Amino acid sequence: MRVLILEDDPWIADLLKQIVLSLRPGARVDCQGRVADAIAAWQREPAQMVIADWNLPDGNGTRLLQAVRSQDREVALVMITSRADRDSVLEVRPLGISAFISKPFQVPKVLDCLRRLLPGDDAPAPATASDRDFLGHLAALPDEEIDLPLSAELCQQLQDTSDAPANLQQLGDLWQHDPAVQARLVAAANSPLYNSAGQPCSNLADAVRRLGAATALNLVQGLALRPVARLQDADLQSLGEGLLQTQLSVRQRVTELARACQLDPAPLQCAALLQRMGELAVLQQAQIWRGRGLELHEDQLQRALRQHSSELANRLKAHWRLPIVLRELIGACYGLAPGNTRREPILMRLAVAEMQNADSREVQRLRRLAGLA
Structure with a gap:
């Protein structure tokens, strides 16, 4: 079965795709952002359902629906609109x-x-022989298929409730400890449709304010609808929980350091939660891989974590258009750029150095650079 979606907001289009796949895992979903492209896609291969926004940059989605109806009177048509008159x-x-x-x-x-x-x-396509090299799979993975798993607790919470929290503060309280939520909302807030002024967004609270509560909630609920939304195998869960605890510990420490320096802790908190996103992305792909019935042994998984975590993290930063300031803070977890004098990256590096029991001389040097000695 094929579903054609016409929606110029790529984040909403992806959400609609996840909704369809949660209901029909074997469906092929084609997302288009322009009316002309959607009509061309329909003419190449008709679909069994068409979902179209009404207002798009190059015209009305009704043009697509008219083209469909001129050839097929039975296919289901769904119109997305803010018009209710x-x-x-x-x-x-x-x-x-x-x-x-x-x-x-x-x-x-x-x-x-x-x-x-x-x-x-339709039944999902069975795995083929060419799918049996996990490292090769990671190397060939399209950017749009790289993602992060939700924490098990938040995933269950999102799947169990349909009620939105009452205000933005509640949204922040629920999501502030989950890397996948931070990444999705900050990335969406920095995309052209939500950032027309070109002002970078580097923390969760600003992202929720920019997107609005309804859109933010929709995007997060979409994360829980993915066929593989969280880590399920015991070994992957254990690795994921270990990474999250490290991230949360750095988040707590960098918050304390920022407040001691009278700096805004919000961007540093976001960076702390995203510092291990490459490893989390590998674990997410490992769960998907096993879900397809393919074997992945411990040594293969560890090799994938060593060889591909940094690559996937860099690809995610670029694909999600994370602002430079946030990339610098994440990078500072691993080392300071030569000549850096900004306190925020120094605090990120200091927090990680303390957590790693770094040589006390290095910690003292960083504390002096941060003005904390």
């Missing part, structure tokens, strides 16, 4: 639209809507 609904009535999704939408309602409309699922 009677005239707008009557305007597209001849197209026989199956359902309207109002913006800003709520994920549980979209799930219920698509569950009723999606055709039966």
Whole structure:
């Protein structure tokens, strides 16, 4: 089964894709951001469901739906729109639209809507012989397929409730300790659609404010809908929990250091949670790999962590367009850039050095550079 999505916001398009895949894991989902491209995609290969936003940069999504209806009167059409007036609904009535999704939408309602409309699922394609080299798989992985796992507790919480927290403060309190949430929301807040002024966003609170509570909640709920949202195998869970505890310890220490220096701790807290994202990305891919029925032994996993963690982290920073200031803070966890005099990177390096029981002379040097001696 094939589903065609027309949505110019890549984060919302990905969310809709995850909703479809959570209901029909075997579906092929094609996301397009322009009306002309979506019409061309339909003409190349028709789909069994079409989901289209109404207003797009190059015209109305109704053009796609008209092209579909000129060839197929049965395929399910879903219109995403902020228009709720009677005239707008009557305007597209001849197209026989199956359902309207109002913006800003709520994920549980979209799930219920698509569950009723999606055709039966296709069986996922079996693993092939060429899929049996995990390191080769990581090297060939497209950027858009690299992601981070949710913590088990937050994943369960998101899957168990459909109620949004009442305010932005509650959102921050729920998500401030999860690397996947931090990465997703900061990345979305720095994308062109949400950052028209070109001002970098380097922490969770600013990201939630920029996106708005409804969009932020939708994006986080989308993380929990992924076919592999969290680490499930015992060995992967153990490794992931160890990484998270390290990240949280650095986060706590750098918060203390920032406050001692009267600096804003928020960007440093975000960097602390993202410092091991390469390793987490490898673990996420290992869980997906095993979920496909492919073997992955301990020695292979450890080799993948050694050889590919740094590469995946760098690819994520570029793909998510993380701002330079945040990249510098993450990099400082591993070493200071030559000639650095900024206190924030020094504090990041100091926090990690303390956690690693670094030579006391190095710690004292960093404390002097930070003005804490």
